[in-house]
Amino acid sequence: MSAAASTPPQTADDAPPPEKTSGFDGKRAFAHVAKQVSFGPHPSGSPAITKVQDYLLAELKSYGCFVETDSFGADTPIGRLNMKNILVKIPGEKPGVILLGTHYDTLLMDNFVGADDAGSSTAVMLELARLLCPQKGKFAVWIAFFDGEEAMKRWSDTDSRYGSRQMAARFSSSGDIKKIRAFLLADIVGGRKARFLRESTSTPALVDLIWNTAAKLGYSALFLNEGSSAEDDHDSFLKRDVPSVDVIGDFTNNGYWHTPQDSLDKISAKTLAIVGHVFLESVKQLQAK
Numbered sequence: 384m385s386a387a388a389s390t391p392p393q394t395a396d397d398a399p400p401p402e403k404t405s406g407f408d409g410k411r412a413f414a415h416v417a418k419q420v421s422f423g424p425h426p427s428g429s430p431a432i433t434k435v436q437d438y439l440l441a442e443l444k445s446y447g448c449f450v451e452t453d454s455f456g457a458d459t460p461i462g463r464l465n466m467k468n469i470l471v472k473i474p475g476e477k478p479g480v481i482l483l484g485t486h487y488d489t490l491l492m493d494n495f496v497g498a499d500d501a502g503s504s505t506a507v508m509l510e511l512a513r514l515l516c517p518q519k520g521k522f523a524v525w526i527a528f529f530d531g532e533e534a535m536k537r538w539s540d541t542d543s544r545y546g547s548r549q550m551a552a553r554f555s556s557s558g559d560i561k562k563i564r565a566f567l568l569a570d571i572v573g574g575r576k577a578r579f580l581r582e583s584t585s586t587p588a589l590v591d592l593i594w595n596t597a598a599k600l601g602y603s604a605l606f607l608n609e610g611s612s613a614e615d616d617h618d619s620f621l622k623r624d625v626p627s628v629d630v631i632g633d634f635t636n637n638g639y640w641h642t643p644q645d646s647l648d649k650i651s652a653k654t655l656a657i658v659g660h661v662f663l664e665s666v667k668q669l670q671a672k
């Protein structure tokens with residue numbers, strides 16, 4: 384055995400060519416994960432997370448995206464924290480919104496950089512924004528980057544999902560919540576050995592949409608017909624009757640979830656590209672409805 388076998392190289396060498404994944408570039412997505420990791424641990428309210436926010440905003444603007452931000456104070460068990468949601472808005476021709484989302488904060492833990500949780504899904508959403516911002520579909524596509532998904536002390540309804548609760552509440556006040564036809568959430572989607580299970584609290588029709596799309600594209604080895612359940616940012620929208628699905632890697636069995644081992648060597652450009660491809664094609668299906 385060579386040393387390389389036990390220490391996987393931190394490269395995007397397994398990325399499929401973008402033309403095989405509807406233009407989604409796994410190498411670019413991998414680079415977005417590496418960049419987020421380079422900022423170090425970035426829990427909500429930390430100096431490092433402001434660098435991640437600046438990076439996200441600079442990238443999104445370079446793609447020509449229209450971006451809104453919402454800075455808010457969140458009362459947490461460790462005090463009031465400044466948080467920031469970032470929302471890309473791509474206009475459509477008819478009323479109705481397809482919402483995509485990820486969180487970008489990392490768990491508050493020493494040496495936790497969160498390559499997979501949530502560097503991977505944030506990277507996928509950046510790459511989706513690059514592809515979707517120049518397009519105009521039947522329905523608007525909004526892409527949410529949530530702050531404050533992670534608990535500051537212990538996961539509960541009040542200590543977690545700060546950003547998505549904030550955005551869902553704002554959409555309720557503005558009336559936008561009624562326009563959202565579907566919410567597709569990604570979380571922990573970049574693992575070299577990722578497997579995706581049907582999340583049981585998600586809206587069944589949207590789970591079917593994602594899984595049927597994945598099957599058609601030949602990804603049934605990753606998108607398994609087994610169930611699991613996860614509390615995540617989709618809950619904030621399910622509670623307000625928005626059809627929602629959480630596409631989340633089987634984190635309980637990945638061996639590094641919420642540990643300092645959630646590092647760049649766990650990430651596969653190929654997995655990122657597959658998830659990106661499934662999201663792109665699922666959005667096309669939603670645009671055709």
Ligand SMILES: [Zn+2]
Pocket residue numbers: 490500533641
């Ligand atoms: Zn997490």
